[in-house]
Amino acid sequence: MKRRAPRQADIAALAGVSQATVSVVLGGNQSGVRMSEDTRLRVLAAAERLGYVPDPVATRLASKRNHMLGLYTFKATFPTDVADSYYPILVGVEEQAAALGQDLILFTGADGRGERTHDEAAIRRTRIADGCLFFGRHVPVDSIEKLVESEFPLVYIGRRDELDGRIPFVGADYVAASAAVVELLVDRGHRVIRYVREDDDAPSSTDRERGVVEAAAAAGVDCEVVRTAVDRGVVERWSRDGVTAVVVEETDTDAAYLAVRAAVDGTDLSYAVLGRPPEGGTEVTGFEVPRREMGRRAVELLVELITGDPENQHQLLACEPVPGTTVKDVR
Amino acid sequence: MKRRAPRQADIAALAGVSQATVSVVLGGNQSGVRMSEDTRLRVLAAAERLGYVPDPVATRLASKRNHMLGLYTFKATFPTDVADSYYPILVGVEEQAAALGQDLILFTGADGRGERTHDEAAIRRTRIADGCLFFGRHVPVDSIEKLVESEFPLVYIGRRDELDGRIPFVGADYVAASAAVVELLVDRGHRVIRYVREDDDAPSSTDRERGVVEAAAAAGVDCEVVRTAVDRGVVERWSRDGVTAVVVEETDTDAAYLAVRAAVDGTDLSYAVLGRPPEGGTEVTGFEVPRREMGRRAVELLVELITGDPENQHQLLACEPVPGTTVKDVR
DNA sequence: CTGAAAGCGCTTACAG
DNA sequence: CTGAAAGCGCTTACAG
Structure with a gap:
């Protein structure tokens, strides 16, 4: 037999008060109603004895909060x-x-x-x-x-x-964090860089791009934004064009990051990622998103x-x- | 301005029916009440027009389940x-x-x-x-x-x-899975083994031990259960005593596993783990808990x-x- | 100090 | 066929 969970009415019956009084007592008497300590304790004892738990659905319907x-x-x-x-x-x-x-x-x-x-x-x-x-x-x-x-x-x-x-x-704050990455590159002497991003227009993407672009502009650095796939051939061409560093967006899939890392690996280009790749550990220059x-x-x-x-x-x-x-x- | 969300009463007023009728119509008329198609459509149209969405709190209070x-x-x-x-x-x-x-x-x-x-x-x-x-x-x-x-x-x-x-x-089923690990060892010719477990009596621990002990007994194999810390010295002593394989419990912390792995590494003892360690990949003999x-x-x-x-x-x-x-x- | 009543928005018998 | 009523378990004025 599924014994019905106790409700305020059951407590009221046990304590010999009205259901509304039970509600007031259990609600911590927010409205400051005057009430005898004895009644309060009786209600509390009855609630405890019955193992009362308020029904959050009813609570929510009648009031506003259910925690x-x-x-x-x-x-x-x-x-x-x-x-x-x-x-x-x-x-x-x-x-x-x-x-x-x-x-x-x-x-x-x-x-x-x-x-x-x-x-x-x-x-x-x-x-x-x-x-x-x-x-x-x-x-x-x-x-x-x-x-x-x-x-x-x-x-x-x-x-x-x-x-x-x-x-x-x-x-x-991807804008600031991304700008900081570019500033770090600039500090290290990089003047021609590329920013590789995925083709997505979520704020997390556009903010990163904005940070990169603004910081590059402020430093007077050449920074083209690239949305296309990157491979070794592309990177070699960049190298010949004087590019010394690649910055890449980080996303859920890390598709762009992984492509860049593979393409840059073994060359002497610098790279940095706008975030922190899962398997990258701390060796990849970037930043930590405070998730x-x-x-x-x-x-x-x-x-x-x-x-x-x-x-x-x-x-x-x-x-x-x-x-x-x-x-x-x-x- | 907090615009009150439309409720069934609003639909009822608009459609010229009672609130209960609205409930019946919107509920898909589960009880199979006879109702004119015209009324039904009028209610539906009114609901659509008002952009009605049922209040889940009230729904759940009135019905018994809340899913x-x-x-x-x-x-x-x-x-x-x-x-x-x-x-x-x-x-x-x-x-x-x-x-x-x-x-x-x-x-x-x-x-x-x-x-x-x-x-x-x-x-x-x-x-x-x-x-x-x-x-x-x-x-x-x-x-x-x-x-x-x-x-x-x-x-x-x-x-x-x-x-x-x-x-x-x-x-x-840790009993069966653990027994299978021991049986695999026996198949490979191991006759003297040690079982290293942590000091915990949760079912997941005792079940593993039971599987190991029972399988060892059934195969007539020497298998001592060890609850103490294991290091290189211990392992070398075991080796001298003719032990050829160590089985170790897997737990949340993997404390025992890590100790055994470190102690056994570089020796020619076999080892297996009763589970699958996170960083172990598939190279460690053991089993996969179907979490x-x-x-x-x-x-x-x-x-x-x-x-x-x-x-x-x-x-x-x-x-x-x-x-x-x-x-x-x-x- | 405490109780009776209305109401939250819905569902579900039950009358007409 | 459709409406009026009771009820889900609670809160919140409002009376005594």
Whole structure:
């Protein structure tokens, strides 16, 4: 026999008070209602005795909070192929959620009949939580806009500029970090470089390019942006043209990075990556994306959004430079 | 301006029907109520026009299930140090949850005030889901018993024998897999071996030992069980005593494995591990724990428990042998 | 100090 | 065929 979980009415009966009184006591008497200590203790004892646990769904429907934060990703939450880059974010998210006493709901994007969908209904389901973290290169603007419009607290992990900046986010400062990489090259005497990027227009890509281009321009350095495939032949041609260093974007797949590394290997060109490749260790010049910290801060911001009106809803975290050994001095 | 999301009452007003009728129509008329096609279309049109999306909280309150499965671990869900062994389980859990249209709640073990606790209250909170997966070497018997007793659906990941077998689980068949490793050694001519294990009495440890000991006994082979630290000196002494192979337990930390590997390296002793070390690749003789499959099957079993009364509530999954290259023929 | 009532947005019998 | 009502378990004014 499945024994029904105890509810407030059961406690009320046991303690000899009304259900509403139970609610007030268990809610910590937020409204400051006057109440005899004896009643309070009786209610608490009864709750304990019955093993009462509030129903979060009912709580959520009647009030606003249930201390659950959603996590919605536009692909599997635990990807099998990009574990390295994604996992640290999850670690940070869980860490901070636990620290702030929030449970986490992973929305698997299923529609209840087993289909993985990412339509509006799936996204709206996130409302069951007090707020939700979103993660993915892509923003389904319409759905997100409806959430934002209804003032549902949400935070994107990664910078977003859709909806005129109305999407709160915690991202990495790729512009500054990428500029710093170029500046390092310039310091080492490089004057002709190439920037190899993938063909993607997510903010994480455009920000990196911007940092590179701006820093190169500021230093008066020749830096062409390349979106095409790179191989040994290309690199040799560059060498002949006076190129001394290649900077390459880092992405989930690391396709561009791997191609560049292979093409440059054995030549005396310097190279640097705008991030830190998983198998690269610390020897590749680049920077460390503070993924765990991003996860932590995103949770922090989300909770602030839920409880109040935080100052800074658009946070960019600094990336630690990795000096590495793949950039040599020129001359 | 916080525009209230449209609800069924709004649709009802627009379509000129009752709210309950709207619910019936939008619910796909599961109960097979007779209804004019005209009414149905009018309701649908109104819903479309208002951009209605059902409120999942209310839906879940009114119906009994919420299609959420809990995941409770007795340490961080995303550990920073044992990512390799734990992550694949999560992948499987999420995969199957998504396939079955279930969201996942990660209970962070927090008490709502930020303290990470693992007392009864924390465990009770799992009731907010339709059922819960538990994971950890250790079982808080009292709390789990209460859940089991109230017929709250739960599944342990990993074999458990507490509560007289009333805890459903999905585990790995370490007994058989470990026995197979010993049999492989015997086939290769080994007659004197040592089994090195850590000092832990979780089922995953005792099962391995049992498999080793039983297989050795069945083959009439000399196999001492060692719980003490192993170093080069120990191994050399074994060698002199005629030992030709060492079998070592695999655990989260791989402490024993790493010690054995270091001690054996460079000698001509064979060795095998009861599992597959993260950095070991496929060259180390051992077996593959089907972690992802365990995650998947655990979700499957949990959902069966929620919806009905599954046959086999204690599932042991076979581990794929890894031949490897660290076992040589004797003589 | 404590209880009765309304309401959150939905589903599900049950009347007409 | 369709509506009125009760109820899911809670919170929050509002009366006494």
